[in-house]
Amino acid sequence: MDPSDNNPSSHQSLPYITSNNPLQFTIHLPNSTPNFTSIPNSNPSHDPNPNPNPHSDSISDQLLSLSIPTKRRRGRPRSTTTSSLDQFSKTLVENSNLVRNLTARKNTASFDASDEIIVINKEATTEALIALTAGFPADSLTDEEIEAEVVSVVGGIEQVNYILIRNHILMKWRVNVSTWITKEMFFDVIPKHCNALLDSAHNYLVSRGYINFGVVPAIKDRIPAEPSKPSVIIIGAGLAGLAAARQLMLFGFKVTVLEGRKRAGGRVYSKKMEGGNKVAAADLGGSVLTGTLGNPLGILARQLSCTLHKVRDKCPLYRVDGKPVDQDLDHKVETAYNLLLEKASKLRQLMGEVSQDVSLGAALETFRQDYEDAVNEEEMSLFNWHLANLEYANAGLISKLSLAFWDQDDPFDMGGDHCFLPGGNGKLVHALTENVPILYEKIVHTIRYGTDGVQVGAGAQVFEGDMVLCTVPLGVLKGGSIKFMPELPQRKLDGIKRLGFGLLNKG
Numbered sequence: 001m002d003p004s005d006n007n008p009s010s011h012q013s014l015p016y017i018t019s020n021n022p023l024q025f026t027i028h029l030p031n032s033t034p035n036f037t038s039i040p041n042s043n044p045s046h047d048p049n050p051n052p053n054p055h056s057d058s059i060s061d062q063l064l065s066l067s068i069p070t071k072r073r074r075g076r077p078r079s080t081t082t083s084s085l086d087q088f089s090k091t092l093v094e095n096s097n098l099v100r101n102l103t104a105r106k107n108t109a110s111f112d113a114s115d116e117i118i119v120i121n122k123e124a125t126t127e128a129l130i131a132l133t134a135g136f137p138a139d140s141l142t143d144e145e146i147e148a149e150v151v152s153v154v155g156g157i158e159q160v161n162y163i164l165i166r167n168h169i170l171m172k173w174r175v176n177v178s179t180w181i182t183k184e185m186f187f188d189v190i191p192k193h194c195n196a197l198l199d200s201a202h203n204y205l206v207s208r209g210y211i212n213f214g215v216v217p218a219i220k221d222r223i224p225a226e227p228s229k230p231s232v233i234i235i236g237a238g239l240a241g242l243a244a245a246r247q248l249m250l251f252g253f254k255v256t257v258l259e260g261r262k263r264a265g266g267r268v269y270s271k272k273m274e275g276g277n278k279v280a281a282a283d284l285g286g287s288v289l290t291g292t293l294g295n296p297l298g299i300l301a302r303q304l305s306c307t308l309h310k311v312r313d314k315c316p317l318y319r320v321d322g323k324p325v326d327q328d329l330d331h332k333v334e335t336a337y338n339l340l341l342e343k344a345s346k347l348r349q350l351m352g353e354v355s356q357d358v359s360l361g362a363a364l365e366t367f368r369q370d371y372e373d374a375v376n377e378e379e380m381s382l383f384n385w386h387l388a389n390l391e392y393a394n395a396g397l398i399s400k401l402s403l404a405f406w407d408q409d410d411p412f413d414m415g416g417d418h419c420f421l422p423g424g425n426g427k428l429v430h431a432l433t434e435n436v437p438i439l440y441e442k443i444v445h446t447i448r449y450g451t452d453g454v455q456v457g458a459g460a461q462v463f464e465g466d467m468v469l470c471t472v473p474l475g476v477l478k479g480g481s482i483k484f485m486p487e488l489p490q491r492k493l494d495g496i497k498r499l500g501f502g503l504l505n506k507g
């Protein structure tokens with residue numbers, strides 16, 4: 001099997017986009033006929049260059065990369081995000097009818113502009129797709145947005161307008177992530193009566209770090225020289241701690257990072273190797289940017305003008321004797337494997353809540369028995385490779401994976417190519433640490449917290465602050481080497497206990 005083929009059937013439920021002309025492309029949704037939605041670009045001179053790879057220079061190039069099948073990496077049938085996009089397209093069609101009706105009413109005395117669904121440009125579906133990759137549902141608000149009360153009434157026209165504006169702002173920043181996006185930049189395209197929604201969407205996106213973040217001068221120059229907000233002690237200088245530190249500094253907080261080791265980066269560490277006049281780097285920890293579209297690391301790489309190296313789509317398999325597996329056989333077994341996953345998925349739907357008590361392994365085993373007698377040893381061994389790959393991708397035995405929830409993180413997958421950063425991810429760590437006050441070799445053992453602030457103990461030292469942000473790995477929390485005083489709330493303790501993780505090491 002060659003996963004790089006462009007056969008829609010091999011893409012399962014990922015949306016994919018085809019194009020002959022980079023300025024005109026078509027989104028094909030799974031389970032829909034091709035040419036579902038055609039999105040002609042309204043502005044042919046527009047060259048947004050939002051791609052993390054500077055050599056790939058159009059938005060459609062970037063969206064095209066959604067077509068890469070991920071079966072070899074994670075064999076999963078998926079549906080959530082696409083049905084959301086499907087719904088959004090429907091909403092847009094309904095909206096355009098609504099707009100027509102409202103336009104007819106414009107001259108009547110009862111016309112109220114706030115009843116109208118705005119038209120920002122003709123790229124609403126493209127912008128929805130970008131929003132989707134950034135983690136927003138295409139046609140609705142996130143729970144976080146609802147909680148932040150971004151609109152006065154959930155549902156209805158105000159919400160549709162908010163989503164259109166939010167998606168447009170996201171798109172505008174992703175076109176050029178080296179800039180600082182202000183509200184004023186949208187005054188010419190967003191109707192005046194929607195100023196409050198523009199405020200709301202812009203504030204939400206900036207305050208939650210969806211736009212205007214990173215390591216370029218336009219952004220880091222805005223870090224106030226004198227912090228005006230309370231002090232935050234951040235524990236851990238991994239990517240989570242560093243990203244939080246930069247963002248809090250940008251918002252004006254006084255930040256101190258306490259890191260247990262002698263270096264920053266945590267589970268990301270690029271080892272430099274030199275010899276014979278050659279220099280190379282190997283990532284001993286996190287290496288692949290698993291989808292560059294919604295991935296903040298993809299944005300950092302673009303800001304640093306790093307040319308990303310796409311992970312090859314081809315993943316040829318080899319037999320134990322070192323010879324490549326016959327392609328037809330490979331294809332046949334992979335098809336059977338995908339079919340099994342689909343059957344398991346259907347079974348889950350049929351079982352409803354009962355599926356929570358069944359493991360994915362048990363479900364697959366039931367179906368596998370149907371095949372067992374019909375296959376030879378090589379086919380079985382290939383099939384087992386797929387199961388092993390599934391276990392690797394999920395960091396757990398399939399017998400321990402829940403049939404109901406094993407793929408619950410799929411909606412959060414970041415679209416786009418899987419890439420390496422030549423020279424190693426240490427470049428990202430290096431950029432993130434710039435001007436961040438980090439104290440190394442401070443292994444935290446105690447966190448006292450209360451209404452009058454926090455005290456963080458590391459060795460014989462005690463650091464005082466207004467707040468503490470703890471970014472240590474789950475394993476450290478499970479191990480209990482940090483004492484929280486008072487003890488963490490029960491729901492957090494339960495979460496720490498219940499959550500598991502697998503082991504991934506690189507020799």
Ligand SMILES: Cc1cc2nc3c(=O)[nH]c(=O)nc-3n(C[C@H](O)[C@H](O)[C@H](O)COP(=O)(O)OP(=O)(O)OC[C@H]3O[C@@H](n4cnc5c(N)ncnc54)[C@H](O)[C@@H]3O)c2cc1C
Pocket residue numbers: 235236237238239240241258259260261264265266267268284285286287288289290442443444445471472473476482504505506
């Ligand atoms: C081998 C390997 C390969 C991986 N490959 C990929 C990949 O290809 N793609 C991908 O996206 N992800 C990959 N990951 C996962 C990714 O590296 C992590 O998800 C990510 O780096 C976690 O960042 P973090 O900041 O949350 O935690 P960490 O990086 O673990 O940072 C936590 C920091 O806290 C510090 N700390 C811990 N305890 C204390 C204490 N008591 N006091 C003070 N400091 C403390 C640690 O030293 C560390 O610096 C891989 C991970 C590993 C191990």
